[in-house]
Amino acid sequence: MNHLQLVLSGLFVGSFYALVALGYSMVYGIIKLLNFAHGDLYMVGAFAGFTVLSVGAGALGGGFVALIVIMIVAMIATGGFGMLLERVAYRPLRSAPRLSVLITAVGASFALEYGIAVAFGPTPEVYPVGVQDGTLHIANAQVTYAQLAMTAIAVVLMAALDTLVRTTRSGRAMRAISQDPKACLLMGVNVDRVISRTFFIGSALAGAAGVMAGAYYGKIDFLMGFVIGLKAFTAAVIGGIGNLRGAVLGAIVLGLLESFGVPTSAASGVTSSRSASSFSS
Amino acid sequence: MTIIRRGTMTAAVMALGLTLAACGGSLTQDGSGKDDSDTIKLGMLTPLTGSSAAIGPHMKDGARLAVDEINAKGGIDGRKLSLTVEDEACDPKTAAAGAAKLVSAGVRISVGGYCSSATLPTLSIFEKAHIPMIIPAANSADLLAEQRRNVFLINGTGIQQAQAAAAFIKAGSSKGVALIDDNTSYSTDITKRTGDELGLLGVKVADHQSVTAGESDYSGAVNAVLGSKADFVYWTGYYQEGGLLIKQLRAAGYKGRIMVADGSVDGKLIEIAGKSNVQGVFATMTQTPQTIPGGEAWVATYKKKFGSEPGPYSTQAYDAVRVAAEAVRAAGSTDGQDVIEALEQIDGFEIFSGPLNFTLQHTLSVGGFDILVVEDDDFVLEK
Numbered sequence: 055m056n057h058l059q060l061v062l063s064g065l066f067v068g069s070f071y072a073l074v075a076l077g078y079s080m081v082y083g084i085i086k087l088l089n090f091a092h093g094d095l096y097m098v099g100a101f102a103g104f105t106v107l108s109v110g111a112g113a114l115g116g117g118f119v120a121l122i123v124i125m126i127v128a129m130i131a132t133g134g135f136g137m138l139l140e141r142v143a144y145r146p147l148r149s150a151p152r153l154s155v156l157i158t159a160v161g162a163s164f165a166l167e168y169g170i171a172v173a174f175g176p177t178p179e180v181y182p183v184g185v186q187d188g189t190l191h192i193a194n195a196q197v198t199y200a201q202l203a204m205t206a207i208a209v210v211l212m213a214a215l216d217t218l219v220r221t222t223r224s225g226r227a228m229r230a231i232s233q234d235p236k237a238c239l240l241m242g243v244n245v246d247r248v249i250s251r252t253f254f255i256g257s258a259l260a261g262a263a264g265v266m267a268g269a270y271y272g273k274i275d276f277l278m279g280f281v282i283g284l285k286a287f288t289a290a291v292i293g294g295i296g297n298l299r300g301a302v303l304g305a306i307v308l309g310l311l312e313s314f315g316v317p318t319s320a321a322s323g324v325t326s327s328r329s330a331s332s333f334s335s
Numbered sequence: 336m337t338i339i340r341r342g343t344m345t346a347a348v349m350a351l352g353l354t355l356a357a358c359g360g361s362l363t364q365d366g367s368g369k370d371d372s373d374t375i376k377l378g379m380l381t382p383l384t385g386s387s388a389a390i391g392p393h394m395k396d397g398a399r400l401a402v403d404e405i406n407a408k409g410g411i412d413g414r415k416l417s418l419t420v421e422d423e424a425c426d427p428k429t430a431a432a433g434a435a436k437l438v439s440a441g442v443r444i445s446v447g448g449y450c451s452s453a454t455l456p457t458l459s460i461f462e463k464a465h466i467p468m469i470i471p472a473a474n475s476a477d478l479l480a481e482q483r484r485n486v487f488l489i490n491g492t493g494i495q496q497a498q499a500a501a502a503f504i505k506a507g508s509s510k511g512v513a514l515i516d517d518n519t520s521y522s523t524d525i526t527k528r529t530g531d532e533l534g535l536l537g538v539k540v541a542d543h544q545s546v547t548a549g550e551s552d553y554s555g556a557v558n559a560v561l562g563s564k565a566d567f568v569y570w571t572g573y574y575q576e577g578g579l580l581i582k583q584l585r586a587a588g589y590k591g592r593i594m595v596a597d598g599s600v601d602g603k604l605i606e607i608a609g610k611s612n613v614q615g616v617f618a619t620m621t622q623t624p625q626t627i628p629g630g631e632a633w634v635a636t637y638k639k640k641f642g643s644e645p646g647p648y649s650t651q652a653y654d655a656v657r658v659a660a661e662a663v664r665a666a667g668s669t670d671g672q673d674v675i676e677a678l679e680q681i682d683g684f685e686i687f688s689g690p691l692n693f694t695l696q697h698t699l700s701v702g703g704f705d706i707l708v709v710e711d712d713d714f715v716l717e718k
Binding site for chain 1: 384385386387389392547549550551552554555562575578579582586587588603606607611
């Protein structure tokens with residue numbers, strides 16, 4: 055068995071999970087809401103990128119720079135969508151029982167999924183440009199430049215978020231609200247605006263993951279956010295929900311577990327399922 | 336206090352609801368007991384939402400074409416056909432609810448059923464209402480396990496597909512074959528039976544993987560296949576995951592042969608996998624108008640009417656309606672029992688897969704599975 059290959063695949067998949075898991079964890083940390091529509095924001099991001107690509111494919115051309123531009127546009131669009139979702143669906147229920155908000159989140163998830171299904175049709179779409187290029191061989195494992203680039207983008211985004219939350223004024227406000235929203239209000243923090251901003255950042259990260267998934271795997275469809283939403287939730291829980299560095303760690307652990315789980319259980323004669331290994335873990 | 340009040344309110348509302356439901360039930364039963372209505376109602380369950388939502392319109396249009404053709408010729412003994420479509424969503428719960436709706440709408444024959452796992456719970460619902468089912472697409476052997484008399488399959492079964500696949504794999508694999516399914520009833524049925532058939536033929540199954548539908552990354556399965564040194568991969572799930580799997584197998588350097596089952600035979604598979612990756616990929620598939628001599632005329636009519644190409648199972652849905660009409664004509668009634676007997680006695684009625692005769696298990700006697708191969712943008716018959 056090629057262990058290095060399994061580690062590399064695990065890290066790559068884990069970095070996708072991490073981008074989505076961060077949003078889950080951030081939102082939970084601040085308003086104690088399990089935003090089940092978060093996986094669908096990842097899907098919205100993929101479709102936003104797809105739209106930008108279809109409209110402006112000629113102007114942008116292919117290549118890596120185009121991907122970055124598309125990603126930034128899609129991140130802004132998805133972030134805006136997340137803010138809208140918070141404003142329309144969650145803010146009116148801020149003082150309602152926790153369960154009402156949870157059910158609203160499930161409803162929002164359906165609304166996003168089938169909204170996209172109506173707008174783009176239920177058949178899967180294929181990204182007009184892919185990022186299949188050279189392969190790098192490390193010992194007996196192989197990794198594509200695209201995989202390396204995407205993992206790097208993910209790491210940069212995560213580091214940026216970490217800095218933002220730890221060192222900036224707005225990050226300090228987020229951390230304060232997660233401890234005591236009422237006290238923050240009394241201290242003159244604009245709680246609504248900070249929560250809005252949290253949704254923007256979390257959704258934008260999910261949107262970035264969506265665009266990367268679209269460009270790398272090629273296929274996007276309106277239900278693509280469901281499974282990854284569950285996995286990101288699992289990752290966030292493994293890392294201690296509400297804890298950002300924990301979410302990243304949880305996502306990487308999950309990616310590695312899945313990567314190793316498949317061949318190991320196959321070798322031991324068990325019909326394997328990577329999701330079985332992640333959901334039973 | 337408020338809690339108690341809310342409780343009594345809920346109880347009252349529920350009681351009211353139950354009374355209404357009971358009324359509704361008895362009303363429709365009165366309605367369906369009579370057999371003098373002018374139209375013969377056909378019902379179809381097909382995915383209109385969910386992961387297979389793309390298939391629904393193909394099946395609906397295929398059935399609609401047959402209904403319109405039969406009605407244009409004056410219907411059956413002067414009675415027109417009508418078609419009611421409900422969503423199956425490839426989900427057992429939605430399908431069961433849809434079946435109940437069709438039953439209460441007074442449907443006499445069911446001509447739907449796409450995902451086997453979703454069709455399974457509808458069998459008993461239709462059976463209790465004495466409604467014969469002519470299932471155009473779903474074909475897992477699980478559907479036949481309870482030997483219900485009202486269930487007829489006009490798609491080839493998993494067993495027939497497995498036999499066709501195993502025979503072809505034996506000719507094309509030397510080092511061993513990897514079977515990959517997606518954990519659904521339809522897909523695991525084929526891998527299991529193919530594995531059994533291969534065992535009989537003495538071909539080594541090097542690896543057997545089950546992946547989760549709806550994911551994007553199948554590197555786990557891909558690494559396992561590469562590690563097993565298999566030189567033939569048989570994927571039995573649907574085209575969405577199939578396309579990604581083929582793309583990722585090729586990207587990881589897999590050089591051997593790949594074959595897919597009928598759920599993956601769709602133009603989107605080629606688009607998702609990338610044209611260059613998918614050249615030479617084989618498929619086990621029931622006969623389609625594109626592979627049948629004289630099928631072009633049918634395709635042209637379909638395109639003219641609906642403005643789109645017929646998709647997977649358009650023909651089977653078309654045939655299901657025609658078989659239903661033929662059975663009603665032969666039986667001279669829409670009574671469930673009479674129609675079932677007429678279906679069992681059908682002898683040589685021409686449908687796309689050839690002359691129709693049902694076996695004792697209510698499956699096709701001639702299973703018509705062809706081997707297709709991808710050339711450029713299409714699946715064509717392997718010569």
